[in-house]
Amino acid sequence: MLRLATIATTLTRKLMAPVKVFGPAASTNVARVLVCLEEVGADYELVDIDFPGKGHKRPDHLARNPFGQVPAFQDGDVILFESRAIAKYVLRKYKSEQLDLLREGNLEEAAMVDVWTEVETHQYHPALSPIVLECFIYPTLRGLPTNQKVVDESLEKAKKVLEIYETHLSKHKYLAGDFVSFADFNHFACTFYFMDATPYSNLFDSYPYVKAWWENLMSRPSMKKLGANMSTRN
Amino acid sequence: MLRLATIATTLTRKLMAPVKVFGPAASTNVARVLVCLEEVGADYELVDIDFPGKGHKRPDHLARNPFGQVPAFQDGDVILFESRAIAKYVLRKYKSEQLDLLREGNLEEAAMVDVWTEVETHQYHPALSPIVLECFIYPTLRGLPTNQKVVDESLEKAKKVLEIYETHLSKHKYLAGDFVSFADFNHFACTFYFMDATPYSNLFDSYPYVKAWWENLMSRPSMKKLGANMSTRN
Numbered sequence: 001m002l003r004l005a006t007i008a009t010t011l012t013r014k015l016m017a018p019v020k021v022f023g024p025a026a027s028t029n030v031a032r033v034l035v036c037l038e039e040v041g042a043d044y045e046l047v048d049i050d051f052p053g054k055g056h057k058r059p060d061h062l063a064r065n066p067f068g069q070v071p072a073f074q075d076g077d078v079i080l081f082e083s084r085a086i087a088k089y090v091l092r093k094y095k096s097e098q099l100d101l102l103r104e105g106n107l108e109e110a111a112m113v114d115v116w117t118e119v120e121t122h123q124y125h126p127a128l129s130p131i132v133l134e135c136f137i138y139p140t141l142r143g144l145p146t147n148q149k150v151v152d153e154s155l156e157k158a159k160k161v162l163e164i165y166e167t168h169l170s171k172h173k174y175l176a177g178d179f180v181s182f183a184d185f186n187h188f189a190c191t192f193y194f195m196d197a198t199p200y201s202n203l204f205d206s207y208p209y210v211k212a213w214w215e216n217l218m219s220r221p222s223m224k225k226l227g228a229n230m231s232t233r234n
Numbered sequence: 235m236l237r238l239a240t241i242a243t244t245l246t247r248k249l250m251a252p253v254k255v256f257g258p259a260a261s262t263n264v265a266r267v268l269v270c271l272e273e274v275g276a277d278y279e280l281v282d283i284d285f286p287g288k289g290h291k292r293p294d295h296l297a298r299n300p301f302g303q304v305p306a307f308q309d310g311d312v313i314l315f316e317s318r319a320i321a322k323y324v325l326r327k328y329k330s331e332q333l334d335l336l337r338e339g340n341l342e343e344a345a346m347v348d349v350w351t352e353v354e355t356h357q358y359h360p361a362l363s364p365i366v367l368e369c370f371i372y373p374t375l376r377g378l379p380t381n382q383k384v385v386d387e388s389l390e391k392a393k394k395v396l397e398i399y400e401t402h403l404s405k406h407k408y409l410a411g412d413f414v415s416f417a418d419f420n421h422f423a424c425t426f427y428f429m430d431a432t433p434y435s436n437l438f439d440s441y442p443y444v445k446a447w448w449e450n451l452m453s454r455p456s457m458k459k460l461g462a463n464m465s466t467r468n
Contacts, residue, residue: 066398067357078342082356085348092341104338107326108312114319121355122316123301164300 018043019090022061023070024051026230028129029083030071031189036087038222039101039185040094084117084186091182101182109177116175116183124165124187127157128194136197136232155200162207169209173216184213188223189230197232252277253324256295257304258285260464262363263317264305265423270321272456273335273419274328318351318420325416335416343411350409350417358399358421361391362428370431370466389434396441403443407450418447422457423464431466 021037023030025046037044049055049070057068064072065081072079073086075093080086091101103109131154138144168175175183191214195201204211217223255271257264259280271278283289283304291302298306299315306313307320309327314320325335337343365388372378402409409417425448429435438445451457 066401067353078345080345080349082349082352085345085352088348089341089345092338092344104326107323110326111312111314111319111323114322115314115316118316118319119301167300 017076018045020045020047020074021086022047022064022072022074023049023056025226027070028132028189028193029069031192031226031230032083032186033071033073033086033090034226035185035188035222036090036101036182038225039220040090040099042090042094084121087182087185101180101185103176103179103181109179109181112176113181113183116181117186119175120183120186123161125190127154127161129190130154131158131198131200132190132193135199136193140232155203158203159206162203162210165210165213166207169213174213180217184217185222188217188226192218192223192227192230193232196227196230251310252279254279254281254308255320256281256298256306256308257283257290259460261304262366262423262427263303265426265460265464266317266420267305267307267320267324268460269419269422269456270324270335270416272459273454274324274333276324276328318355321416321419335414335419337410337413337415343413346410347415347417350415351420353409354417354420357395359424361388361395363424364388365392365432365434366424366427369433370427374466389437392437393440396437396444399444399447400441403447408447414451418451419456422451422460426452426457426461426464430461430464 019037019042021030021033021044023046025031025034030046034044034046049061055061056065056070061072062068064074064079067081069081071083071086072081073089074080075089078089080089088102092104095102101113103113130150134146134148134151134154139146172178174180175187195204195214204214218227253271253276255264255267255278257280259265259268264280268278268280283295289295290299290304295306296302298308298313301315303315305317305320306315307323308314309323312323314323322336326338329336335347337347364384368380368382368385368388373380399409406412408414409421429438429448438448452461
């Protein structure tokens with residue numbers, strides 16, 4: 001019975017027009033949305049934005065996102081921007097009893113998803129992303145040299161953040177508790193590039209619970225698929 | 235009948251132990267939670283943290299918030315940190331048909347609440363808060379001079395952000411649409427100090443829809459009450 005319901009849901013999704021994501025798949029903020037779309041098995045179309053030609057500043061894109069950034073998102077008449085808001089829309093839209101990645105029906109669980117989603121925004125990302133920018137994005141896309149002072153300062157910040165994650169993940173399998181959630185997915189793109197495209201992936205060796213959590217996440221089909229396309233080692 | 239139900243709900247709330255918010259009321263992140271508690275009429279206790287004495291770095295506070303920041307929050311066995319996560323917990327816990335400030339049951343409305351909540355985090359706050367810090371927090375609390383270069387750069391950023399808000403608020407009464415929501419409340423503390431404690435409050439005169447939105451918010455009892463305590467003009 002459950003199986004029939006799953007088949008019916010899958011068929012319904014296939015019949016609907018795919019949702020559209022505007023932006024390059026390689027962008028960490030675009031990948032934040034894609035990982036959620038992959039997790040829920042949604043049919044989606046990726047519409048590239050011509051960044052070198054300033055496509056993100058053209059009127060058609062500004063109509064989707066007035067701040068001229070990526071991603072933007074379209075689902076019929078619904079047009080959204082801000083990656084975390086789009087990701088939550090996706091997770092709500094495709095929510096089922098088996099697939100509840102925000103847990104908004106449970107006061108405590110939803111709060112833990114929110115806490116660790118905010119921790120990603122205000123602690124984890126500000127510590128790790130400058131390292132990704134300085135070691136990968138700026139040299140590769142802008143031809144700029146790495147600012148090692150920024151890298152070293154960020155590594156010190158990252159160690160403090162990872163220590164707190166280590167303690168937390170020694171008690172819980174996932175960030176929000178013993179269930180996988182948006183809080184975990186939210187860490188995918190930045191961590192992927194940190195591990196794949198900077199010389200500091202061995203930093204995680206000092207935090208075995210964090211490393212095990214990350215390897216567990218990377219074994220998920222969604223992240224394997226997206227990671228294969230994002231990898232700088234191809 | 236509705237009136238009886240309201241009285242019953244109010245009585246039940248009064249009988250429950252009040253939730254606790256840890257941190258100084260003057261902190262913008264603490265105020266983000268307080269405005270939500272006031273809006274839903276929750277009974278709460280504010281527990282001050284001895285900042286000058288590094289109370290936020292003591293074990294009892296670190297057990298509540300491992301990053302040693304404010305606010306932290308306690309509701310019986312539930313202990314939370316990160317102001318936006320706490321605020322959402324509060325709005326979910328005290329949600330009713332008349333008081334639904336996250337709109338999580340409506341896919342589109344919830345998405346608009348999320349979009350403009352994220353805009354506050356990633357656009358509005360980064361533009362306006364450095365002006366509050368440089369003109370008010372640093373000189374008053376740390377005895378540091380104002381860095382006018384930071385102020386001037388932030389004012390330029392703020393103008394671009396406010397232009398987008400102006401266009402948006404010319405079409406909608408509130409940020410998420412024609413209903414007040416968490417997205418609006420989220421702007422309270424930073425905007426309050428910008429208007430009350432910096433010499434740049436007249437910036438809003440150039441954006442009449444934004445100004446009207448702000449004045450409308452400030453007429454709410456929650457914001458009047460908190461603002462009276464936060465004001466530097468007393």
